[in-house]
Every structure is written in C-alpha cells, then in structure tokens.
Amino acid sequence: MKGIPAIALLFFTTIVFSQNKEQDIHLQYGVEKQHRLDLYLPDTINTRTPVLILIHGGAWMMGGNEYTEKHARDLRDKGMVVANVDYRYVSDEVHAADLLNDIDQAIDFVSKQSVTYGYSQTGYHIAGVSAGAHLALMFGYTTSRKIKSITALCAPSRLDTEEMLQFIQKNGLLPNIELLANAKYSGKGKPNIAFTAISPYSQIANIPTLLIHGTDDPLVPYQQSVDLSALLQKNNVDSKLITMAGKGHDVGMNEPDSEKIVLDSIVDWINSHL
Structure with missing residues (x-):
C-alpha cells in the first residue's frame, strides 16, 4: 500500500x-x-x-x-x-x-x-x-x-418466431410485444426483423x-x-x-x-x- x-x-x-x-x-x-x-x-x-x-x-x-x-x-x-x-x-x-x-x-x-x-x-x-x-x-x-x-x-428471450408470437397472442399479450418492437405482426408467418431486434436470443454477448x-x-x-x-453454451458463454x-x-x-x-x-x- x-x-x-x-x-x-x-x-x-x-x-x-x-x-x-x-x-x-x-x-x-x-x-x-x-x-x-x-x-x-x-x-x-x-x-x-x-x-x-x-x-x-x-x-x-x-x-x-x-x-x-x-x-x-x-x-x-x-x-x-x-x-x-x-x-x-x-x-x-x-x-x-x-x-x-x-x-x-x-x-x-x-x-x-x-x-x-x-x-x-x-x-x-x-x-x-x-x-x-x-x-x-x-x-x-x-x-x-x-x-x-x-x-x-x-x-422471454426469443420473440421473433411464429410459434412464440402465436403463443403470446393466445395469452392476449401480442399488443404489448408489438409496442415493445414498434412493429405489427400479421398473426402468421415469420415476423419482421423488429421482433428479432428485441430478442435477447439474437443479441447474446459474453x-x-x-x-x-x-x-x-x-x-x-x-x-x-x-x-x-x-x-x-454453444458460444462458450459462462x-x-x-x-x-x-x-x-x-x-x-x-x-x-x-x-x-x-x-x-x-x-x-x-x-x-x-
């Protein structure tokens, strides 16, 4: 010292x-x-x-x-x-x-x-x-x-798949996710990239x-x-x-x-x- x-x-x-x-x-x-x-x-x-x-x-x-x-x-x-x-x-x-x-x-x-x-x-x-x-x-x-x-x-870590957004819609929370993403989801098909941008799954860091x-x-x-x-684990993140x-x-x-x-x-x- x-x-x-x-x-x-x-x-x-x-x-x-x-x-x-x-x-x-x-x-x-x-x-x-x-x-x-x-x-x-x-x-x-x-x-x-x-x-x-x-x-x-x-x-x-x-x-x-x-x-x-x-x-x-x-x-x-x-x-x-x-x-x-x-x-x-x-x-x-x-x-x-x-x-x-x-x-x-x-x-x-x-x-x-x-x-x-x-x-x-x-x-x-x-x-x-x-x-x-x-x-x-x-x-x-x-x-x-x-x-x-x-x-x-x-x-909620992946908000950009059809399966997840339909699940969210069934629970009545789709409007929340749309406001979060500042984008609309049609209710079927692959969502636009705005939903990928708010998905931690697509943003991982070490x-x-x-x-x-x-x-x-x-x-x-x-x-x-x-x-x-x-x-x-695949990306060797602790x-x-x-x-x-x-x-x-x-x-x-x-x-x-x-x-x-x-x-x-x-x-x-x-x-x-x-």
Whole structure:
C-alpha cells in the first residue's frame, strides 16, 4: 500500500450504516414519473460489496418496484446493495429502446450515488423477473457498460418466431410485444426483423448469464430458457440454467423452500462473478 495517498485508502475501508433495515431509500433518477428506484443498503458496504440492479416484471406495461420489493430486501439481507428499478410502460411513443435507456439512466444514477454510500462506481450485476428478465438480458448483452453478470428469471428471450408470437397472442399479450418492437405482426408467418431486434436470443454477448425457469410456466414457455441456454453454451458463454421442476411463472418464489433455492442460486452466481 506504500505510495497510495491516504485519501485513496478511504475507498477501501468499510462503511457501516446504522439505518433501520426496514427502511429503503426512495430516489428519482430521471424526469419521468416512473423514473424511480429504491436503494436497499446492507449494514456493511465497501467497494467490493456486490451491486445488483433489479428489474421488475409486468408485461412491460404494468406494475412497479413493489413487484420485486421482497426480493430486493431478501437480497439486501444477504449482503448486497440492491437498486430496485422502475421504468416506463410501453406505449405508442415508448418502445424497447426507451426502456433500455431508462435502465441505463438508472445505472448512471446509482453509480453517482456510490460517492455517498461507499460502494463501487462501476461493475454491477443485473437481474430481472419475466419482462424484467427480458430487459436485463437485452441491456446486459447490448450495453457498453461493464456488467459482471446477468440473472434472468422466467425470461422471454426469443420473440421473433411464429410459434412464440402465436403463443403470446393466445395469452392476449401480442399488443404489448408489438409496442415493445414498434412493429405489427400479421398473426402468421415469420415476423419482421423488429421482433428479432428485441430478442435477447439474437443479441447474446459474453456476459455470465444465469437462467432460472419453471417447467410449468403458462406465460413464458420453459423452452425459451432451454434454447437460450443451449445457444450460450454453444458460444462458450459462462452460463447456467436452473430448472424449477413443476413450478410456474413465479419459479417457486411464492413458496419458502423453493424461494430459498432461487435466492441462494442468485447469491451464489453473483458472488462467483465479483
């Protein structure tokens, strides 16, 4: 450590917060109403503390950080900083690129908050559930920011096949996907390239990726994660698929035993990619 200025050593010291663990910090990261995030801080923070960007689901057009509030608290209690991020809904004016820009803005904001709270300015992990998992994959694979790992729970990862879009249409979610892609689907035949552009399957990059999916998911077929996992393995991307047998779209997060499996798997994945 010889030769390092004393002030620089402060960045390697541990910061201890006495705040109530039932509290979280509500912050506005941008100008839009939904540009909000909740920052969950563990008792002990230093520059080696993992920072997780958590993205909620809701079919890209409903819900908010309350969907992932419990997950954020549980992961905070396991020793990581968690930024639980809200973002705009898709609409005639807001599409996939805009949601990814929201996430980028949120990460930039979280990075700036590191000066106040003592965690690292860069090198974050990103995770999401359902639509949030889709966005986590898309963001992680396309950003120039340093993302250490991705965790995707029940992720829609391939939205450009006739089979998948007809499945989505049957579930009443085709309008959501059309707004996401800013394109229309005729209902048969191969979709246009706008649907490929919003498919993580077509955007993969060498970012460690953990996929968790229930075999009985009625909203996002388990095969989506099987196919993405195979593609990642084929391209030698550090990746893992955890199959939650018999679980639905919640991947078992609503049952204590399986919730523990999922949370422990996320923590293990992040801690192995610090």
